[in-house]
Amino acid sequence: MDKAILITYDKEDAINEAKGLCEAAGYEVVHIIQENYLQKPKYGISLGILEKLQEIADKIRPDVIVFDEILKPSQNYNLATELQREILDREGLILEIFESRASSAESKLQVKLAQLRYEMVRAKEKVRLANMGEQPGFMGIGKFEVDVYYNDIKHRMQTVKKKLLKAGKQRELHRQGRKRMGFTTISLAGYTSAGKTTLFNKTTGETRTQSNELFTTLSTTTRRIIINQEPALIADTVGFISKLPAYMIDAFKSTLEELTYSDIIILVIDISDSQLELKKKFASCMRTLDELGVKKEKIIFALNKLDLIKEDQINYKRELLNLVENEKVVLVSSKTGENIKQLKELIQNTIINQNPYKYKKNEMEGVVDKFGN
Ligand SMILES: Nc1nc2c(ncn2[C@@H]2O[C@H](COP(=O)(O)OP(=O)(O)OP(=O)(O)O)[C@@H](O)[C@H]2O)c(=O)[nH]1
Ligand SMILES: [Mg+2]
Incomplete structure (x- = not known):
């Protein structure tokens, strides 16, 4: 089983739910960091905690660090760069669970759509940063590539949406049938x-x-x-x-x-x-x-x-x-x-x-x- 360090809130119910989510996604939680506040602008956590996390991660060598809050793409990037490990925020974690659970054709499409939207938000951020000229090579990609990447996601989303629409119409017909009866x-x-x-x-x-x-x-x-x-x-x-x-x-x-x-x-x-x-x-x-x-x-x-x-x-x-x-x-x-x-x-x-x-x-x-x- 893949190992995870979990960063979550300092509340019992939050810890239990976050652990449940990690387990559902197939991770064994080997260490938990509990904090009152997880929305600091740069890393979500404070610099002090980041240092502590670095030490623990070096020792434990987890496969992933789960962050039980929704991270902005820039925060995710900052954390990943500092820690040199994969960072999975709450949304990403839920998406992984959905992906592993989806069995019907329709739920697979729905998960695909959610994943593409997740990527889309991140792509938008990349485009924004590239346009500002602040980080022309954000995550190693230039403006042109970012545009191509963004348009590709958009295109894929349209395809999935069309298929879902079709499935939705099928449902609608079923519904009407049931109503008639x-x-x-x-x-x-x-x-x-x-x-x-x-x-x-x-x-x-x-x-x-x-x-x-x-x-x-x-x-x-x-x-x-x-x-x-x-x-x-x-x-x-x-x-x-x-x-x-x-x-x-x-x-x-x-x-x-x-x-x-x-x-x-x-x-x-x-x-x-x-x-x-x-x-x-x-x-x-x-x-x-x-x-x-x-x-x-x-x-x-x-x-x-x-x-x-x-x-x-x-x-x-x-x-x-x-x-x-x-x-x-x-x-x-x-x-x-x-x-x-x-x-x-x-x-x-x-x-x-x-x-x-x-x-x-x-x-x-x-x-x-x-x-x-
Ligand atoms: N003691 C007790 N356990 C229950 C009862 N109802 C459900 N459970 C347990 O609660 C857990 C979750 O039950 P599920 O029926 O899978 O819950 P669900 O709402 O369908 O969950 P998802 O499909 O994950 O959204 C299982 O371990 C059940 O055995 C109950 O009335 N009493
Ligand atoms: Mg159920």
């Missing part, structure tokens, strides 16, 4: 590792891979379930993570778009997380859903991993998320199956409320049936 569509959303796939498996009897590694799921799978004696479709989706840059959400748009068109979103929340983590992840999920244009009324909150917390913690944690008054909350354990029935009932009631006419009519028909025959 009157299926209610339900999507599972939530932070990575919240338990979406476990819940999906529990409700559908499927056996998709669930794991405590981050970003286990990268593509959307849809299955039929019966709610209210009628078939509905439920989809498992890619997880969210904080500080996921907008362009990455954008790259995964066609997959995440399913959320925009779903009748119901089950937002899966890991209620066993620490207060801080819980709040941060929740805010991050709500922001992402908002960015995707998901209406609040469609969201059902599934507070998952109930088996891992004590009774007296429950209300406190609901309060923390401002979900005490909310009626669309259900506490579940996807592992033990506890309260899955309640979740289904909540889904059912939400569907009925969304289509009062349809279900009124069915009820009436039921009455006629009973008494008419």
Whole structure:
């Protein structure tokens, strides 16, 4: 396994998440440097820490130095030059994970697009520096080469986008088909590792891979379930993570778009997380859903991993998320199956409320049936 030195924030949850990301990308974290502030202009870290890092890196000889913040191209370049090692920032790390996980043709294209955008931002910086004449040979390339490089990325991005557009149209057709057939569509959303796939498996009897590694799921799978004696479709989706840059959400748009068109979103929340983590992840999920244009009324909150917390913690944690008054909350354990029935009932009631006419009519028909025959 490749070795990594990790530079992250001096907070337990940040450390755990960053370690999780490193492991998911296939790195063994051999040393951690914890800092309060990681956004100093030149290197992200202070000169003092840089010196310390240099010493440690000389001793440990890691394959990569992971920097758990988004680095500007110039910062990345400065660090790499000083340390003479590969520097991977948070974005680069997430991209590596996505790349290794992407299995469907569409998710591969999405990852490709995200990678090209990542490169594009860096190319733009190179063009800017070259134009300023400050660093004509920035990273060893002249202005002409930078232009060629930039245009090449742009061209490749256009090709990938076209292919994705085609895949998106295919999805749109599927969606229309499902709508015509009157299926209610339900999507599972939530932070990575919240338990979406476990819940999906529990409700559908499927056996998709669930794991405590981050970003286990990268593509959307849809299955039929019966709610209210009628078939509905439920989809498992890619997880969210904080500080996921907008362009990455954008790259995964066609997959995440399913959320925009779903009748119901089950937002899966890991209620066993620490207060801080819980709040941060929740805010991050709500922001992402908002960015995707998901209406609040469609969201059902599934507070998952109930088996891992004590009774007296429950209300406190609901309060923390401002979900005490909310009626669309259900506490579940996807592992033990506890309260899955309640979740289904909540889904059912939400569907009925969304289509009062349809279900009124069915009820009436039921009455006629009973008494008419
Ligand atoms: N104790 C407990 N563990 C759970 C529960 N639900 C899920 N898990 C565990 O949490 C981990 C993550 O579960 P997944 O279902 O893979 O999570 P996910 O949300 O699909 O994650 P990504 O696909 O990575 O976004 C796994 O190790 C599950 O076994 C639960 O209700 N209780
Ligand atoms: Mg999953």
